[in-house]
Amino acid sequence: MGFGEKWTGWISWCISTATFSVLINGSPAGFFNSSRGLRQGDPLSPYLFVIGMEAFSRLIHRAVRGGFLSGCRIKGRSGDGAEVSHLLFADDTLVFCEASQDQMAHLSWLLMWSEAISGLRINLDKSEILPVGRVENLEALALEVGCKVGRLPNSYLGIPLGANHKSVAVWDGVEERFRRRLAVWKRNYISKGGRITLIRSTLSSMPIYLMSLLRMPRVVSLRLEKIQRDFLWGGGALERKPHLVNWDSVCSDIRKGGLGVRRLSNLNRALLCKWNWRYANEREALWRQVISRKFGEEEGGWYTREVREGFGVGLWKEIRKEGALLRNKVVFSVGNGRRVKFWNDNWCGNFSLSNLFPSLYAFASCKEAWLVELWDHSGDEGVWNPSFSRSFNDWEVEEVERLLLTIRGRRINPLLEDRMLWKESKDGIFSVKSLYSSLVSRGEVQFPYSNIWSICVPTKVSFFAWEAYWGKVLTLDQLKKRGRSLANRCFLCGMEEESIDHLLIQCSKARVLWEILFALFGVTWVLPSSVRDTLSGWCGFKLGKKRRKVWNAAPLCIFWAVWKERNRIAFDNEELSIHRLKNSFVCNLWLWTKSVVNEDPLSLINFFDWLGTR
Template sequence: MLAQEITHYIKKPQEGDNVVIKLDMAKAYDRVSWAFTCIAMRTMGFGEVFIDLVWRIMSNNWYSVIVNGSRHGFFHSTRGLKQGDPLSPVLFILGVEVLSRMLNLLHQDQNYKGFHMQIGGPQINHLCFADDVIIFTAATRSSLQLIMKTLSTYEVVSDQSINKENSHFMVPTNTPMETIDMSIPIHTMASISPPKTTLNYIKRVTTDFFWGWDKEKKKYHWASWETLSYPYEEGGIGVRKLEDICKALQIKQWWNFRTKNSLWSQFFRAKYCQRSNPIAKKWDTGQSLVWKYMMKNKTIIEPHITWRVHFGNILFWWDDWLGEGQFAQHDDTINNLNNIIVSYFLQNGHWNETLLRQEAPLHLIPKILNYKIHYQPGMLDEAVWKPTGSGDFSCATAWQICRQKKDSNNINSYIWHKHVPFKISFLVWRALRYKLPTNEKITTFGSSPVNCSCCRRPGKDDINHIFVNGDFAKYIWEWFSAPCGVYHKQTYIKDILYSWWGMENKNDVHKLILQAAPIIVCWNLWKNRCAAKYWSKQSSITRVKFLITKDIYLLINTAYSYIQWPTTWHEMIKIIELCKQDIRIWQISWEKPPQNILKLNTDGSALINPGKIGEGGILRDHKGELVYAFSILFGNGSNNQAETLAPSHGIEWCLQHGYKKILLEVDSELLVKWLQLTAKPP
């Protein structure tokens, strides 16, 4: 990303043009000089004992050459690192570090002019990643000569060799960046947001692969990729849209930019935010695509970022540390929007109320004064990602924020089980949506209607006939349903599946059977139908019963391999009924607090998470007698917010009424971890 951003302004006027050089190292690992590596380690301060150990590992290389199947010679190597050795990448990077420092020293030469960079930002003249090196410089004769001299010196001392044929350079008047033939093209280095045309192409190829080919011809796509790209519980097949993945990674870009002081974030700030805060900044024509996406998505991301104050180094106006949003955007009447940090308003770790009343928004001063600061001098303030309980950023939660959601449905979740192969569950998914190539469906493509091939009394070849209403299907369902205690007279596939999935289970094995058995039955009914239609194989109830029983046996034997399972259906059911439910009993009872101590029990919840939240609590003394109780409705929030607000309100009431010895009991494990500081609270 940083390389892409630097090259974005390659046409920036200077004394001569800018140039980007991409180096290719020939046989980089194989040419590493052992002596050079040891000298580099010694210069960097590594101990002699450690260097000797590394030398022994590197130099213990002997080779033979196999010619026509016979081994010849046994000779000692003099250079190179063993690829696959976990130590090799570290040793190689130590050697490249020498080149990096040599290139950095060029800034001290008055004849060297670097690539145009923003004044006040980091002056970068190269980037390295393993054996990939990109150099940024001005296209002046003196600068290029100094770089070539540096590279030649590095080749001599390290025994490395630059492959000039496979190295490339780019200047403003040269071929466009995206058409340069590189092993790692500059325009795609860290390209997290590919163009829509690229995403559409990848999606098209993926879709064609998913549905398959028939004699070099694409098969019909029974459902769009957009329909498939949802979680199981929302009616999809668990794949994610490329657009949503890219957007989640864009959110990660903004998080890293706002919360980390890395080289690329320093560069972006110097390039775009020297005169204004990133929160107030807007994208302008001519700025890079990466910055455009960051500006576009920041309004989505910022409400999910808050800050925990330790020393007060974050910005008072522009960082959301109170949980009320940025103060700069909270009140249009505020004129003095500067870069004052929070510690400006602190005095010995406490708020300076006089300063606050002079500059802070008046309606927020009471909340600011009530804000508890965990003052720790020298400890930087922390960014907290609200969607996770730990406060750490994750792409999974970012994806949940940016994606389009559908309502969850239990039937969508029941289709999928970790012990059932994907193709079997996917068949049921298609059957429930009438997206199978039945004769009824094929007639819409111009084919003549044909009756089913699986029953003695042929009927209409549609989904419900094949899976539910046909004579063949009815017999199979009755055979497997009766021993399980499932009785149904349904005429639709959805209803017959509901009758299995909605039945109360007796134990975990029974639960597995109720979920997976109807899926396996559907799979074998469809296989029987296709065998009769396309392979002229006569329908056989005996064969289908055997195949279903075999599949169920494999399923439960995989899930519960420690049980000796019979191979017949009715015997399986007898064993399943003998299985005992794994019941764990905990005695839960309220205990009175010690004398002179009050016990506060609280709870909170959201109607929909997130949604409208409420809280409640009860305060009792050592006799168990009621002291105080409350029940409060709030606005919108999450379960975690409700669980946190409830004890906060109860403790605040206790302190206001002079009760200081309080024992708090809650049922939120996450809240307990926050209070014990074993997890990072938001």
């Protein structure tokens, strides 16, 4: 393979000088050298394994060139097609050959030679022959190699080979993993804040691998999202409880009033679209060469041609459909100009010249011209020389001047390749996250996310504040709207009807806590009449960075203290205790925020004194 003598000496020294010892009763009992290569888990092991498999790959290539193995010939539209003899990934190997006794014998010899050369032994107990179509004497072919007989569909690297990619059954394993994970979680009580964290970090991520290759059927996405909804509002047992906020709002970005749960259908589209980006940029990759030869390329080589066949092409056909998302969100960085069109590609900003100057485009001599064709290399720097089918009228001269101003300063560089840049990111590199964000964008929504999702406050408290902001907490007025026949009186003051705005803001008992808060900070504040207005207008100007963090956490602390006290009265038949209410507020505020103060260990009294300082 061309490794130098010095390098091979280093590797030999690393392997031959390693010694091992066995612990007997906790003490090492002598040392011995390894006779079977590296130990399992050695950092050098995966690198040497890759080198060993590279030698095996060379053997297969030589066998194909010699006619001993046939490989897999993929027909293309232009007739040349592509040939793939084998695929290697980690310790999984897929070899393509004819279903003949001779080729099975040749493959068996290759495996034997590879074992003799590298010392790596093939595990035939885990190996299978997978027939494609009707194959005679299958048992005899398997016996020749010494492995088992498998059948399609079969799983390879987690992908169901040979399965109908539109089949709902392909996704049964994902749903089963959902339910197995929930079976573990339902044993413990998990707050809503904990549930939303688990949904975002675990449940939403489970189907990503399959979604990055296959189009998820709508019925599957609806089922999986229903599981997530039921878990969010009902807990691990998937109990039937009211879904307080609609799923579209839940799936919105946190900055726009949602919970940041990913919508599976949009995530699926973004993941599939990434393959179109990779196709445009990974020009030397094997998979790209196979796709290119099978379906052909559009001019410029950024995209494949439209997939029109009706059988055996569904996987790429679905991926290419999402190429439209890519076309609308890319611009081109000009290099040699051989792959970018002058009029129809976005190389002068976010719009093509044909859209910016439609009247000039109408009588352009060559509407499909490449940049390099309209670049005149004469002179020191070169100039643009677009051609038109007729002379300009007087009223068109100004339009021509605008065109020349637009393209001025942009030039061809023969030493560089043209590049595709992603408009939705600062570095021009495609990301699934940026595309997903653009798909679910709800425009400009004013939402005080930083006041609700405070880093100081437990997630369950922020979740409650989020529900309160949208007016979805199950107070008595909300229960009456849902058909419950209840007498509506505030549990704290007993004077007014209970609503979330009354309970947390307007109630005379809750006002006691607001007065304590303002006194602690030494500020005067006109409190709004609703939770939404309070959170939207809450700001801590001129308080200093650290005190502002405590100030921002304080409303949520009041909400939580009032809500817990209300529930003690409603469900535990306890009497209202103003002392307990005050104590709950001040202690929680101290416990939640003392870590962000970064002062010396702060007692409760010192904490109050510190809040009052300017």
